[in-house]
Amino acid sequence: xxxxxxxxxxxxxxxxxxxxxxxxxxxxxxxxxxxxxxxxxxxxxxxxxxxxxxxxxxxxxxxxxxxxxxxxxxxxxxxxxxxxxxxxxxxxxxxxxxxxxxxxxxxxxxxxxxxxxxxxxxxxxxxxxxxxxxxxxxxxxxxxxxxxxxxxxxxxxxxxxxxxxxxxxxxxxxxxxxxxxxxxxxxxxxxxxxxxxxxxxxxxxxxxxxxxxxxxxxxxxxxxxxxxxxxxxxxxxxxxxxxxxxxxxxxxxxxxxxxxxxxxxxxxxxxxxxxxxxxxxxxxxxxxxxxxxxxxxxxxxxxxxxxxxxxxxxxxxxxxxxxxxxxxxxxxxxxxxxxxxxxxxxxxxxxxxxxxxxxxxxxxxxxxxxxxxxxxxxxxxxxxxxxxxxxxxxxx
Ligand SMILES: *[C@@H]1O[C@H](CO)[C@@H](O)[C@H](O)[C@H]1NC(C)=O
Ligand SMILES: *[C@@H]1O[C@H](CO)[C@@H](O)[C@H](O)[C@H]1NC(C)=O
Numbered sequence: 001x002x003x004x005x006x007x008x009x010x011x012x013x014x015x016x017x018x019x020x021x022x023x024x025x026x027x028x029x030x031x032x033x034x035x036x037x038x039x040x041x042x043x044x045x046x047x048x049x050x051x052x053x054x055x056x057x058x059x060x061x062x063x064x065x066x067x068x069x070x071x072x073x074x075x076x077x078x079x080x081x082x083x084x085x086x087x088x089x090x091x092x093x094x095x096x097x098x099x100x101x102x103x104x105x106x107x108x109x110x111x112x113x114x115x116x117x118x119x120x121x122x123x124x125x126x127x128x129x130x131x132x133x134x135x136x137x138x139x140x141x142x143x144x145x146x147x148x149x150x151x152x153x154x155x156x157x158x159x160x161x162x163x164x165x166x167x168x169x170x171x172x173x174x175x176x177x178x179x180x181x182x183x184x185x186x187x188x189x190x191x192x193x194x195x196x197x198x199x200x201x202x203x204x205x206x207x208x209x210x211x212x213x214x215x216x217x218x219x220x221x222x223x224x225x226x227x228x229x230x231x232x233x234x235x236x237x238x239x240x241x242x243x244x245x246x247x248x249x250x251x252x253x254x255x256x257x258x259x260x261x262x263x264x265x266x267x268x269x270x271x272x273x274x275x276x277x278x279x280x281x282x283x284x285x286x287x288x289x290x291x292x293x294x295x296x297x298x299x300x301x302x303x304x305x306x307x308x309x310x311x312x313x314x315x316x317x318x319x320x321x322x323x324x325x326x327x328x329x330x331x332x333x334x335x336x337x338x339x340x341x342x343x344x345x346x347x348x349x350x351x352x353x354x355x356x357x358x359x360x361x362x363x364x365x366x367x368x369x370x371x372x373x374x375x376x377x378x379x380x381x382x383x384x385x386x387x388x389x390x391x392x393x394x395x396x
Pocket of ligand 2: 230
């Protein structure tokens with residue numbers, strides 16, 4: 001088996017070394033408009049009391065194109081290192097937030113194969129349900145036959161975030177262990193039951209190495225006139241050295257599932273806001289913010305002189321403030337995030353791109369989201385189970 005994969009790999013290597021998937025970023029204006037809509041909708045829902053938990057995907061900013069089926073049906077998906085399933089809305093999606101999104105029509109594809117296993121994924125605000133199907137997946141110019149993915153029939157659990165979101169689905173890039181199918185109310189989830197697209201690209205030898213890298217782009221010289229900036233890029237099968245400066249520093253994955261690593265500290269001016277119980281972090285392209293334990297985040301925001309808005313849990317601060325860097329230390333290397341990186345101007349106030357959220361047991365404390373990944377080019381190495389960071393080039 002292994003030998004076959006190697007042969008295929010070397011055959012492919014001759015023609016294509018790195019595959020580049022362009023990623024678009026929503027402009028900050030759109031991001032803020034989306035945020036207001038989400039916050040307003042949530043305020044009306046009266047589901048959560050106190051803090052409104054902003055779901056990961058409600059503020060997702062980076063997405064790129066894939067296609068499913070033959071002939072190809074195109075979708076914009078979030079390339080999400082924080083999950084491991086591929087899903088798009090199916091033709092029969094009944095929830096109102098599916099409107100406006102292209103939906104997958106299995107009857108229009110000659111490669112479609114029925115599967116039908118229940119798929120049910122839980123978000124803070126509810127569940128998204130559907131079923132598994134099999135079809136040809138095209139990503140980054142690579143054709144991956146017989147990919148199992150989920151067709152969503154009810155996306156109401158994604159709420160207004162999906163309705164106003166630019167993305168039609170999600171392509172998870174976490175480890176196979178995190179890919180689920182099954183029904184939590186009937187027999188439970190079956191972890192690892194769906195082979196992930198990236199795992200299959202690697203195991204079938206369609207890419208040289210089980211490595212992918214994220215470059216989230218940078219600002220153009222005409223900022224702020226152009227708030228979108230240079231497009232980002234997901235590189236499949238390796239590393240693009242043109243997108244960073246200096247050397248990559250690697251940290252081992254502490255637990256394969258998420259891209260989970262251990263941080264040494266998360267601090268400001270030498271004050272560490274992480275504790276012995278909260279030093280596990282996940283590197284998550286599907287989350288735009290820096291997420292931390294609620295108490296730690298409150299303290300950190302306090303140190304920055306920011307106020308917490310009780311309605312949304314967001315931290316706001318006057319834009320004029322000259323705020324210190326946040327230092328994230330990983331495997332002995334300091335990664336600084338400056339106020340330019342972690343603040344977003346919304347009229348007269350600035351919002352901190354940070355959120356306090358209880359991520360559950362097992363010491364998981366932090367999410368290093370796009371705020372971090374925009375500044376640091378990130379390499380996800382599945383073969384060696386490690387994550388590498390280097391300073392991203394501000395522009396190309
Ligand atoms: C559906 O796909 C899953 C994941 O590959 C597989 O385990 C299961 O056997 C498939 N079921 C059918 C009915 O094809
Ligand atoms: C912003 O700059 C990028 C990179 O040069 C370009 O692709 C994009 O079209 C620009 N957007 C606007 C609105 O000017």
